[in-house]
Amino acid sequence: MAKKIKVKLIKSKYGILQDQRNTLTALGLRRINAEREFDDTPVVRGMIFKVKHLVQVTE
DSSP, X not given: OOXXXXXXXXXXXXXXXXXHHHHHHHHTXXXXXXXXXXXXXXXXXXXXXXXTTTEEEEO
16 A cells, blocks of 8 residues: 655745646645645656755655
8 A cells, every 4th residue: 555645735835936837736835824635746746846945745
């Protein structure tokens, strides 16, 4: 069974670069305090790294 991680959007997506906005959309984070759960894969980790200043990760 794959390990799960929770990602929560804690800062606004306004005023950031377009590729970072696209990453948040791909993660399914649309509003502040939106939270999603993902399998812990290298792809998801890379997306989180790109927007690490906007999200909070719980393992």
